[in-house]
Amino acid sequence: MRFIDGHTPAHDLTYDDVFLVPERSDVASRFDVDLAVADPSGATIPIVAANMTAVSGRRMAETLARRGGMAVIPQDVDPAAVADTVAGVKSRHTVWDTPVVLNPGEAVADALNLVSKRAHGAVVVADEGGRPLGVVREADCAGVDRFTRLADVLVPAVTVPVGTEPRAVFDALSAPGAGDLALGIEADGRLAGVLTRTGALRAEVYAPALDADGRLRVAAALGVNGDVATRTKELVAAGVDVLVVDTAHGHQEKTISALRTVRAAAPDAVVVAGNVVTAAGTVDLIEAGADVVKVGVGPGAMCTTRMATGVGRPQFSAVAECAAAARARGKHIWADGGVRHPRDVALALAAGASAVMVGSWFAGTYESPGDLQRDEHGAPYKESFGMASKRAVSARTRTDSAFDRARKGLFEEGISSSRMRLDPARPGVEDLLDSICAGVRSACTYTGASTLEEFHERAVLGIQSASGFAEGRPLPTGW
Ligand SMILES: NC(=O)C1=CN([C@@H]2O[C@H](COP(=O)(O)OP(=O)(O)OC[C@H]3O[C@@H](n4cnc5c(N)ncnc54)[C@H](OP(=O)(O)O)[C@@H]3O)[C@@H](O)[C@H]2O)C=CC1
Numbered sequence: 001m002r003f004i005d006g007h008t009p010a011h012d013l014t015y016d017d018v019f020l021v022p023e024r025s026d027v028a029s030r031f032d033v034d035l036a037v038a039d040p041s042g043a044t045i046p047i048v049a050a051n052m053t054a055v056s057g058r059r060m061a062e063t064l065a066r067r068g069g070m071a072v073i074p075q076d077v078d079p080a081a082v083a084d085t086v087a088g089v090k091s092r093h094t095v096w097d098t099p100v101v102l103n104p105g106e107a108v109a110d111a112l113n114l115v116s117k118r119a120h121g122a123v124v125v126a127d128e129g130g131r132p133l134g135v136v137r138e139a140d141c142a143g144v145d146r147f148t149r150l151a152d153v154l155v156p157a158v159t160v161p162v163g164t165e166p167r168a169v170f171d172a173l174s175a176p177g178a179g180d181l182a183l184g185i186e187a188d189g190r191l192a193g194v195l196t197r198t199g200a201l202r203a204e205v206y207a208p209a210l211d212a213d214g215r216l217r218v219a220a221a222l223g224v225n226g227d228v229a230t231r232t233k234e235l236v237a238a239g240v241d242v243l244v245v246d247t248a249h250g251h252q253e254k255t256i257s258a259l260r261t262v263r264a265a266a267p268d269a270v271v272v273a274g275n276v277v278t279a280a281g282t283v284d285l286i287e288a289g290a291d292v293v294k295v296g297v298g299p300g301a302m303c304t305t306r307m308a309t310g311v312g313r314p315q316f317s318a319v320a321e322c323a324a325a326a327r328a329r330g331k332h333i334w335a336d337g338g339v340r341h342p343r344d345v346a347l348a349l350a351a352g353a354s355a356v357m358v359g360s361w362f363a364g365t366y367e368s369p370g371d372l373q374r375d376e377h378g379a380p381y382k383e384s385f386g387m388a389s390k391r392a393v394s395a396r397t398r399t400d401s402a403f404d405r406a407r408k409g410l411f412e413e414g415i416s417s418s419r420m421r422l423d424p425a426r427p428g429v430e431d432l433l434d435s436i437c438a439g440v441r442s443a444c445t446y447t448g449a450s451t452l453e454e455f456h457e458r459a460v461l462g463i464q465s466a467s468g469f470a471e472g473r474p475l476p477t478g479w
């Protein structure tokens, strides 16, 4: 990565401050770009969902891993629940999606309560043996009494053997009157999963992030306090693929010593640690055992650290400096926080990150753990909150004494309640992945790169004014 002549940064920069310059390219197609990730996380696209309670749960983890990304289960989840989540993710089919399944005796009200848990907009009705009888969508319930049994409203759906190639499923769903959901059936007639037409397309375009046994991958975070060695062993025993040592201030003795403990307790694990924003912090975490360093202090959408303390660093410069330090040692960094557009992901990768963490943006999707809510205009949203907010801190310290909780409560550095709207055009996290991956593939071809490593090597950046950034924004309503 370099800046165009004359564009030498006089101060630190964030994503909005920079742009990529198009270069002569011999990459003929955006599909010729390989998005493989250089770090040892096992991800096949450079996207990780942040370790935030409002973002990463079981549903987010399975959905992202099926497309090659990964979710990090937050440190606040108790070990038994982490083990349960990991087992759940690893039991999921790597191609077919997991539907909500109800029995024919349940009511329309039950289906309507649960249908928004899935981007595919339907529940499957199955008999007691797990054999599907049909599907129910919101539209099928219009004008129907809420106590009506699902047996009376279900509609048939296309069924295919679960071994059917996704491309053939796509074709089956393209036939007139086929509906928009195919049910994959095991040899004994039980339901294995569902695929939409878009899901079938995605199954051909993305490669799932799989462990050595061919199961979906998942990461989990742990804090720096308490019995770090035991927690590390519990996470490894639960089958967690990537450990994330998580604290606001990664460049402190406590984090370094916790990281050494993690490394000693799990010598072969892939370990990520943070957060830092300097080369010195990156080097110290690498020397203490990190494979990947998490970079970002203060850019997060739920984060009040910079306002509360003045501490942090504009994220583009933080990523560029830390990535250079990590790369010089054969290690990697994840750019964590402040990503709101596909361009931010492209710029973080150009700056040298091996993957990019996304938090609040993914909170506003069907797959985040929160319940779907509607604002005063009926627009769907989910609640998001910071992991250093009063809400998260009081949940994390619930077993401490009242005095200790009150003392800890003095150091809030996050928003407790914010609304993340579901984008009507991209309400599911896979819709966001599609737009991010398309943006990154396209950025690579504009730069003449066919891999993310080449992208970083070839990227030429310029610095822009606020009006330069504004010029790049679409103006859907004219001016
Ligand atoms: N990326 C970012 O910009 C930020 C992220 N976060 C997120 O919030 C969550 C909570 O993190 P965290 O606050 O580290 O909580 P934790 O309670 O998990 O751990 C922090 C530990 O470090 C000590 N510490 C020393 N200095 C600091 C400092 N300046 N800020 C925070 N802790 C400090 C704390 O002691 P004591 O409490 O006694 O001071 C505590 O023992 C994490 O998920 C973290 O990633 C939070 C803030 C910024």
Ligand SMILES: Nc1nc2c(ncn2[C@@H]2O[C@H](COP(=O)(O)O)[C@@H](O)[C@H]2O)c(=O)[nH]1
Residues within 6 Å of the ligand: 050, 051, 052, 275, 296, 298, 299, 300, 301, 302, 303, 304, 305, 336, 337, 338, 339, 357, 358, 359, 360, 361, 385, 386, 387, 388, 389, 413, 414, 415
């Ligand atoms: N200072 C705080 N930072 C926080 C808090 N909760 C999360 N975070 C950080 O933000 C990123 C995600 O950023 P986003 O812009 O994609 O939402 C996350 O990974 C943390 O590093 C918080 O309460 N305070």
Ligand SMILES: [K+]
Residues within 6 Å of the ligand: 298, 299, 300, 301, 302, 303, 304
């Ligand atoms: K912020």
